[in-house]
Amino acid sequence: MSQEFRIEKDSLGELKVPAGAYYGVQTQRGVENWKISGLKEPEVFIRSYLYIKRAAAKINGELGLLRSDQAEAIQAAADLVLKEGKHLDQFVIDVYQAGAGTSFNMNVNEVLANLAAEIKGKARGDYSFVHPNDHVNAAQSTNDSFPTAIRISVLKEHQSLIKILDSVIATFKEKAIEFDSILSTARTHLQDAVPIRLGQEFGAFAEMLSKEKARLEFAAEELHYLNIGGTAAGTGMNSHPDYAKKMAHELAKLTGLALKPGKNLIELSQSLGDCCFYGAALRNLAIALTKVANDLRLLSSGPTTGLAEIQLPPVQPGSSIMPGKVNPVVMEMLNQVCFDVIGRDTTVAYSAQAGQLQLNVMMPVVGYHLVSGIQVLTNALKVSNEKCFKGIRANEDRCAEYFGVSMGLATALNTVVGYENAAKVVKRAVQEKKRIPDLAVEMGYLTEAEAKEVFSRRLTEPGFLEKK
Structure with missing residues (x-):
């Protein structure tokens, strides 16, 4: 069955548009021009854009730029998507599109104009x-609506990321308490170092991620300042003098975010420094999580020829050829997601520096990679927390074994029995493959009670051991 079309025209001429489509001629040109990735804007970005159009219709109606019936129809059209979840499939522009995002802005304008037409x-x-340009886009430009949608979308996804990050931090704090009495050995340069408690390692993970959370929240603060009302170049041409302030207030009500009018709309229209700053904070979090995933993979290596200090929960068979093999697949997934996020930040950084004069036309790729980067990292953390972090178990016997044979104990023994005597104990420990605490007793340097006191959690805390 052949598809039916309607004919629409713009300044470039006539074009066939699918008869059932709510978008129009300019969107159709975008569909035909931008067959690039097959990727569409995330739903949160679509919704953020619709908040802007809904708010603009309301404010422009109040300020006399739209008739009340036009303003009400545009708001009702937006609510069909925002409140009822309808017509999301009508936002069809590829994420790799014309600079600044004009194709997507017109996609939204045309969908709302046609929905408003049907309502009437x-x-x-x-x-x-209701005309896409004259009414839906009244007092707006792609150059102020698109970056505003980016900022709202990032802030929305930021909330979800912070929520799961809090849960992960709480999990590591719980593990720090659970493993607090388990002594093992720290490793520097991947070589045995001084004693450490397994709980201290997990406490360090919690603190590391707490710092990254604080950096993210600091970076997010700048994103609350919007350039909506700046129109094409930040000067506010074709908008009411009160429009920018009223729009920020209305968008704050619609989104639940503490949005504010920007202090300098010209600067905000040409600079994506706030987006770049947030992307860098997101990259920092990815780097920290890479460290955590790497350490957990290493500490769980084995089970017979690796470190095997901890066990990660098995979630699936690990090999198509080696029976019984179980791999740290959740942490491998987390590593890959972190690498992806780091790469996205590079894209954001290059795009942010590519702005020229009064506009950065690379906004579409910045918005997509920021928003989708937050989303994949949020999802990866949810999976990691539920399927890995919460189920980590300690191999106490293996940790105790490493603690007893670590050459790092010589440092502690030195302060108690003297350098030469400690050296003798270590030499025999290496030759006979015996535990240093046992040899210190066997060679008469310490009693069993003294050895128990010396080789204890005291070695993992500040302080000095008294010389015997």
């Missing part, structure tokens, strides 16, 4: 009541 009993493509 008119046919799709009849823009006599």
Whole structure:
């Protein structure tokens, strides 16, 4: 069955548009021009854009730029998507599109114009009541609406990321308490170093991620300042003097975010420094999580020829050829997601520096990689916390074994029995493959009670051991 079309025209001429589509001619040109990745804007970005159009219709109606029936129809059209979840499939522009995002802005304008037309009993493509440019886009430009949608979208996804990050931090704090009495050996340069408690290692993970959370929240603060109302170049041409302030207030009500009008709309229109700053904070979190995943993979290596200090929960068979093999697949997934996020930040950074004069036209790729980067990292943390972090178990016998044979104990023994005597104990420990605490007793340097006191959690805390 052949598809039916309607004919629409713009300044470049006529074009066939699918008869059932709520978008129009300019979106159709975008569909035909930007067959690049097959990737569409995330739903949170679509919704953020619709918040802007809904708010603009309301404010422009109040300020006399739109008739009340036009303003109400545009708001009702936006609510069909925002409140009822309808027509999300009508936002069809590829994420790799014309600079600044004009194709997507017009996609939103045309969908709302046609939905408004239907609400008033008119046919799709009849823009006599609500026009995509004259009414839906009134007092706006792609150059202020697109970056505003980016900032709102990032802030929305930021909330979800912080929530799961709090859960991960709480898990590591719980593990720090659970493993607090388990002595093992620290490793520097991947060589045995001084004693450490397994709980201290997990406490360090919690602190590391707490710092990254604070950096993310600090970076997110700047994103609350919007350039909406700046129109094409930040000067506010074709908008009411009160429009920018009223828009920020209305968007704050619609989104639940503490949004504010920017202090300098010209600067905000040409600079994506706030987005770049947030992307860098996101990259920092990915780097920290890479460290955590790497350490957990290493500490769980084995089970017979690796470190095997901890056990990660098994979630699936690890090999198609080696029976019984179980791999640290959740942490491998987390590593890959972190590498992806780090790469996205590089894209954001290059795009942020590519702005020229009064506009950075690379906004579409910045918005997509920031928003989708937060989303994949959030999802990866949810999976990691539920399927890995919460189920980590300590191999106490293996940790005790490493603690007893670590050459790092010689440092502690030195302060108690003297350098030469400690050296003798260590030499025999290496030759006979015996535990240093046992040999210190066997060679008469310490009693069993003294050895128990010396080789204890005291070695993992500040302080000095008294010389015997």
